[in-house]
Amino acid sequence: MVANSDEMRRAAPRRQRTAREHGGTALDAPTTDDGQAGERRQEILEVAAQLFAEHGYRSTSIRDIADRVGMLPGSLYYHIRSKEALFVEIHDKALDAAAIRVRDAIEPLADPWDRLLAACEEMVEIQLNPGSLTLPIMNIFRSVPPEVKVALLRKRDEFETIFRLIVEDLPLPAELDRSIYRILLLRLLNTADEWYHEGRLTRREIAGQIVAIFRHDAARGETQA
Amino acid sequence: MVANSDEMRRAAPRRQRTAREHGGTALDAPTTDDGQAGERRQEILEVAAQLFAEHGYRSTSIRDIADRVGMLPGSLYYHIRSKEALFVEIHDKALDAAAIRVRDAIEPLADPWDRLLAACEEMVEIQLNPGSLTLPIMNIFRSVPPEVKVALLRKRDEFETIFRLIVEDLPLPAELDRSIYRILLLRLLNTADEWYHEGRLTRREIAGQIVAIFRHDAARGETQA
DNA sequence: CCTACCGATCGGTAGG
DNA sequence: CCTACCGATCGGTAGG
Numbered sequence: 429m430v431a432n433s434d435e436m437r438r439a440a441p442r443r444q445r446t447a448r449e450h451g452g453t454a455l456d457a458p459t460t461d462d463g464q465a466g467e468r469r470q471e472i473l474e475v476a477a478q479l480f481a482e483h484g485y486r487s488t489s490i491r492d493i494a495d496r497v498g499m500l501p502g503s504l505y506y507h508i509r510s511k512e513a514l515f516v517e518i519h520d521k522a523l524d525a526a527a528i529r530v531r532d533a534i535e536p537l538a539d540p541w542d543r544l545l546a547a548c549e550e551m552v553e554i555q556l557n558p559g560s561l562t563l564p565i566m567n568i569f570r571s572v573p574p575e576v577k578v579a580l581l582r583k584r585d586e587f588e589t590i591f592r593l594i595v596e597d598l599p600l601p602a603e604l605d606r607s608i609y610r611i612l613l614l615r616l617l618n619t620a621d622e623w624y625h626e627g628r629l630t631r632r633e634i635a636g637q638i639v640a641i642f643r644h645d646a647a648r649g650e651t652q653a
Numbered sequence: 654m655v656a657n658s659d660e661m662r663r664a665a666p667r668r669q670r671t672a673r674e675h676g677g678t679a680l681d682a683p684t685t686d687d688g689q690a691g692e693r694r695q696e697i698l699e700v701a702a703q704l705f706a707e708h709g710y711r712s713t714s715i716r717d718i719a720d721r722v723g724m725l726p727g728s729l730y731y732h733i734r735s736k737e738a739l740f741v742e743i744h745d746k747a748l749d750a751a752a753i754r755v756r757d758a759i760e761p762l763a764d765p766w767d768r769l770l771a772a773c774e775e776m777v778e779i780q781l782n783p784g785s786l787t788l789p790i791m792n793i794f795r796s797v798p799p800e801v802k803v804a805l806l807r808k809r810d811e812f813e814t815i816f817r818l819i820v821e822d823l824p825l826p827a828e829l830d831r832s833i834y835r836i837l838l839l840r841l842l843n844t845a846d847e848w849y850h851e852g853r854l855t856r857r858e859i860a861g862q863i864v865a866i867f868r869h870d871a872a873r874g875e876t877q878a
Numbered sequence: 879c880c881t882a883c884c885g886a887t888c889g890g891t892a893g894g
Numbered sequence: 895c896c897t898a899c900c901g902a903t904c905g906g907t908a909g910g
Contacts, residue, residue, distance in 0.1 A: 570709035
């Protein structure tokens with residue numbers, strides 16, 4: 429419905445990409461750095477998060493997001509700085525929210541296996557519930573531009589510390605490598621939305637199965653509770 | 654370096670997408686259905702497989718592939734029918750090759766845990782070795798067009814039968830759900846390239862760790878070998 | 879937040 | 895396999 433006429437292209441003044449040359453990169457998030465445009469902005473973040481989660485970074489266009497939020501594509505840029513910044517912001521906020529939820533879930537528990545179970549339950553819940561901003565955008569790496577990737581990875585490492593601590597406390601048999609153990613566990617949890625099929629088992633049961641598989645006690649001759 | 658001049662757009666004859674209306678869809682693979690253009694075609698498949706594996710479906714352009722293979726973008730279409738067909742063909746061939754390798758690896762073995770270990774070792778090897786066509790394109794779903802996805806899933810199910818049979822023979826404790834067990838295991842194996850970091854452990858050791866985690870014997874009070 | 883664009887890039891094609 | 899394109903779509907922008 430837009431720009432299709434060649435005749436109107438009258439000596440278009442050459443514009444180079446000088447935007448935001450006044451300090452800050454395209455990854456620096458909000459246009460307005462106060463909370464001003466808050467509510468509408470939140471809606472954009474949630475809509476975008478869902479689309480990114482479903483189709484990946486590259487296959488989700490600014491136009492898709494604008495459509496769903498009921499704006500024209502250009503108008504989005506009143507609220508966001510760039511597609512990249514939008515994605516990074518969603519990603520970081522989702523991880524922050526997830527970190528809080530997981531920490532809260534394990535905090536009252538003392539037994540290491542109980543803590544692992546609680547963390548897994550929480551993560552499965554987070555990944556499978558398309559609620560607000562705790563969304564499965566945790567594993568969209570392949571289609572993301574390289575510069576964005578480094579921003580994502582830094583935040584990722586931060587988040588995974590929680591699990592490093594949990595795994596450290598587990599009384600695992602010596603032959604298990606805790607680093608690999610943590611990586612494998614996180615991979616399953618973080619990609620839950622990709623392998624989970626709404627079916628016979630509840631989310632808690634799924635989490636229970638994961639822990640049942642990952643549960644190995646150092647004391648020889650002991651496996652499950 | 655191409656089409657930039659408006660003046661040359663002289664009453665461009667309207668062409669609609671009538672291509673290949675003579676039977677067959679865009680997913681039907683080769684242009685020449687004999688082996689004619691074989692060698693060059695093989696090169697295209699391998700180059701494309703690597704790029705798809707690295708950047709995903711959407712972020713890999715026909716131009717990227719053509720560049721690497723030393724052709725102009727349009728020339729690719731002498732060898733392939735469409736980007737979609739190319740991807741599906743690579744995917745299916747990779748799965749066929751993987752199926753053969755895994756079957757061959759477990760065939761001489763009788764013990765169910767030995768068979769699982771051999772299958773895991775083979776899968777890790779396949780996913781981590783960017784050799785020819787046995788490549789980690791097994792988990793590019795998010796950025797792929799919906800029609801392509803169904804073609805992929807059918808082939809996927811076929812492949813996963815191998816693991817269904819292996820898991821069926823495992824003397825697992827009753828509380829473990831074999832379906833979930835298989836899904837989780839396959840997820841780790843299929844995405845090995847995403848979580849593996851070249852490091853202290855060899856591929857075989859990685860496979861060993863996976864099996865160590867997934868190994869649970871029904872006989873109470875027994876865990877590892 | 880809309881109007882009205884831009885330049886780049888995409889998958890793909892006709893004709894040689 | 896190249897030349898020479900096409901129409902669609904992309905992220906993004908100036909100016910209101």
